[in-house]
Amino acid sequence: MWYAVTRTTLRCMTSFPSPAEELRVLDAELRHLDARRAFLLSRRAWLVSALYAAAPGPTPAAPPVRRPEATAPRVQNVLLILGGVLLTVAAIAFTLVSWGHMGIAGRALVLGAVTVAALGAPVLLLRRGLRSTAEAVAGLGLALTVLDAYALHEVAFTGADGTGYAAAAAAVLATVWAAYGLGLGALPTGAAESGSTVPRTALGLPLPLALGAAQLPLLLWSFAVNASVETVTAVLLVTAAADTAIALRVSLVPVRIVAVVGAAGWGALGVSAAGWLSWAATGPSAAARAAALLALAAVIALTTAWLAPKPALALGTALTGGLLVVTGLGGIARAVLPEMWTVPAHLLCGLALLTAVRVQAPEPVRRGLVHASAVVQGLALATTVPVVTIALLGPVSLLERIWSGPPADARAAVTLDAPWPPNTATVPLVLAAVAGVLALTGRTAPWRTPALVGASVLTWATVLVLPAVLELPYAAGLMAQGLLLVVTLALAGLARSAAPERPQPSTAADRLRSPLPLTGTLLALVTSVSLVLHSLATEPATLIALATSTVLFAAAAWRTDLGVLAAPASLVHATALTCAIGASAGWEPQHTALLVLTVPAIAALVATRLDDSPMTIPVEATGAAAGLLAIALSSVHPPLLALTLALCGVIVTGRAVRPDRRHLGHLAAALFVTASWVRLAVWEVGSPEAYTLPVTLPALLVGRLRRRRDVTVSSWTAYGPGLAVTLVPSLFAAWGDTHWLRPLLLGVAALTVTLLGARHRLQAPLLLGGATLALVALHELAPYIAQVVDALPRWVPPALAGLALLAAGATYEQRLRDARRMRNLLGKLS
Template structure:
């Protein structure tokens, strides 16, 4: 029952919103609740009808007590326990048979031996028939496994008893062949058993290998036996398609990969170490059939993987004509994705893809690599001087022609593209050492500047690094890769990246060309300069391509260090080139700082060439920060910051050069202060005014030090007066500014160094002047109620007075009795304690008064 609403409560209600609006809101809510109730009632009626139509179940027993707790759950299912028991039984029986054959065999005669072996083996092999009829399949599998093991023991016993004089390896080859055939026939006869046929395949892995070992075939024969066995396994895995023979297919695939892997390792090693064309041809004869088998297997599995469960080929597997090929497998197709197949192949290796999707690609990759390895082994022994690498690279690029075959499944094309990419990557990796020597070799000229022009470009880059052999093939590799990227790739999505990569490879080739061909030193310098200009003018490179031009120019500058004229010429040309290139706004963040850096180097080199002192060269270097101050406002934001940073670095160089000559250093610092003040005129660089003030102060201090002025006031007053004027101007513009930020730094700059010098000065002028100044500052602080002048002035005044009274205080202390200081200290402590007690008494009195008020 709802509580009654009193009239007072009704009068206290505030109608927000108005009553009419609130009434409409309540009506809408009631309608919503009625609709929801109607839906719930309809659902309830449906549930009742379902329960009424269900067949009646057994009546539940009445609840008479607490629900019993469930018993412990079994940790293994009944079929699993059964299989474990059967497996253990078969193993134990096999062990017993082995013990009998090895230990008790000699106690029986020939008839007894034959009777025992024949009876037990026949019984074990025949027992699965009645067991299968009774539906005991697992037991039949265990007994059949025992029978197969007994046949192995039979073969061993036969050799030990009747054929002991024959070669063991040859006998094992024959025995495994016979056992494989017998087991296969046994499994075919008893089709319900799953063990015999995979066991027959396992036994079939050994005959060829054992026969090759028995015949003394050598590494070529053993590799051939392994590869032939793997080929037979692959054929079995591809031909067996029945779902009932899944274990046979798995065993065949395992044998193909296992035996084929060992065979391929041996064949690849033979190809790599072949001493002549004959040995390389024999190794290639092993690798080429293996390649054909792998490619065939990839084709077959790709045809299966490209179909959906209904047998309809998917769109990704449908053949379509490629539109172009390129280096690193950049083959393009016109299929639904319209993307390069090699780059699309990377997605096939993702964890979410099924094995049937990645297996064809991996197998095709293996087959293509084996084909290239066979060809590479032949080329290595035929072509001299490392030219096998460019030839192998051309073969890898030619392999991409297979991507234009329309009937070739797409996943096979992916594998071929990845194989070509692997060959291209290895070839590029082999060419990188040449590029590294050409790139970093010029840095060796740093420790011997202007020592004379080298004999040729190779001597210029091998100051501290040995030259590499086979530089010609490495150059060819770079050129081939550049051409492969620039020419075949026509797809609009990949064309810019391909052109950029081709330009980078061509740059590396041209960079290495002078040293590789032993061109004259002057020709090498000219080629580096032309390469810098070409990279800056190349339209296909993105703005980041200016880094290549910058690296080339740095190499040119270091190479030119060997000769004075070459240094001045190269630095002048680079300064002008980068200054002109800064007109392009997108390159200015790199080219403008580079122009300033080369201008700095040119100024230093000019001073050194003219025989100037380092301090005089600093005046010439000042032109660079002046140019940075003049040019920076005309540049974009990013380029402006880079230009200013480079100008600041040049200023530090000027300071470092002038540090040994105080008058010139003062001139340099004051000049830099003028430049900083000019920068501070810009609204976005007001903070440069602080740097200008600091530079002017440093310049004044250096000048005073050059004049051998020792008074600190000569250094501090030129800073204090402007600082106080700036503080007064700041407080006038912003009255809320405190006295500490306004006047504190300016006063402390003079007062504190003078106070420190006071305690080392025995004269009277400094104490008088410092005390007077401190008194004046204190009075001004008191007059205007400013903390900073009052505190600093008062503290300095007191310390100055103590300094003047210190001798008298010492004399007075010597005149006092020894008991006076302890007595004074005791009185001080008593006074403090009394004050503390009085404060506590006042607190208690206030607390009691508040308590009485409550």
């Protein structure tokens, strides 16, 4: 076909056919192409259908291939290590057991030859590229050198001291191993079997083992010469210093690991021993020697920090170095100065570390020394916690001895029968020193606000503990706390935000959320509580302290932006003052309750003037708490309890006049009702109507007024509660009453309510009154019904019940229609 097409095309190209002939040729070619395409499509369709018809199952998975559980290099290393260990064990057994069967020449020849062979074989193995094998053989050779040293001691130096010989042998072995390792690294590089070259550090064992052996000579020598504890400690620190230098200068990883482990281990032991020597020092000379050792450790740590490549390591070692310096100098001061100056001496040394910020040193080193100073200051403050705690919480014991008489001094006021901690004369000095440091260093620091807050708290604690520490007179201690309260409140009122870049708070609540005013206010509150507790020893002091605290907090709430906390605090102190006045006058609790009610009244008046101030809710809550206290105090005397409840209702009613406090009207009504019930109980009134009618009448009046203002209010909401309060208790009383007067009056009242509900089409009066009227009638007719039932035969009631059921079933449809009509009629009622 393609031949014919090609021939035709060539003929057309050479003979220039006419358009008709050319058109005929093109049509023929297109028909051939269509035929070929149809053939290929049909063949494709047949193949697809054949594949789907076969529907072959899933291709079977390839059989699992067993993988080797260990790689070839790992197997090689295990074999080499096992071989080296076995050869080493054999050499040890030969040296210890079979040594005596040979002469001196034979022993030296065998052991020397084996050692030389074991140490020389790695040279050839490295030239052939067998590094792992060379490593194993070299390990065997190094172990043999230890056996050589042991054999040499047993043969030639039998009279030498074992510890001294071990020190010398360790030094020699360390030197030999180091030279061996460096010598192998200096060999000319030869091509390995794989085409690689021998590295500069050909073997990994000799140099780390040499460094490990180098740890022992000085320590063993100190043991051999029976050196003192100070000398042994110095040896430990010198060894740690050498390891530190190697770790900082050597780049070989195995050697650096050994050096780091040695520096950390020996350094920790040396520092621990030096610290123990400093703590146990009994004189200046011993303390000076311990300080020298600690200074050596500090130099090592600071040098490491200076040269450390990583900031975290530099920070940690600088911190450690600073603490070591403080420990050494503090130990000297402890040995020279009295015991009470131990903490100030350490604190002074710690504060001296702050000068590091001006030293030309790396930044991590300076930060580490500053952190060390912070740690020392924190530990110094920790020693003051017992004294501050006793000064703050000690007066709580006076609650059991109110007005028992003035203590001997300010210390006796806080300790009473408890012991006072020893060596506390310098506690105020420590607190003041740290407070001054925070105030000075925090002026330009990013953490200015926390620093100022901490300084204010520590200054407050200094003044708090000062009277007890100095054993001032009791009155002087009270005056000091009073002045502290005044100053704290004044500073809290004048405080501003410690961050100048932030805008000043715009409202009183926002200002109080600032750290400094909030801290000052809280400290003032704590001071006032401490002052009141201290004043409980005598009656005049208690009254003066409570009155002073009340006035001060009221002034702070009025003249500053601290009212959210100051106003409630003033009311709380005023409440305590009224209780104290009542107790001072010898009043009974129920009479004191009437005096306490002046606080809720004042709180209500103040809240009226505050409008929408943030102080409104705290003031109202404090007044409510004082009202509850008054009710609790008067609960032992029912007549005065009724009066107290009524007065509380009057106060709450005054607050309920405001549109935003209308919900308090329910509380006022409840207080009035409760007061009336208590009064009725006092009068021994047992009729429930006397308790319910005072509630029903106002409730119905309020419901009527509400329905007049809002026509959508249902009768159940307006009149239901008021009617139920009287009808339900009276109904229960009528069912248990044998007289005719109460059922008659209740029936008349229920009939009246029912008629009024029907007249005005109100569901609640109609249903409640009708149900009550029906139950009252049933109660009155019950005896007659019982007589009739007793007179009838026993089969009459079942027969009547059956007839009733038949009648109900016969007129079921009519009853349903009547029920629907009644429901619609009730639905039309409001």
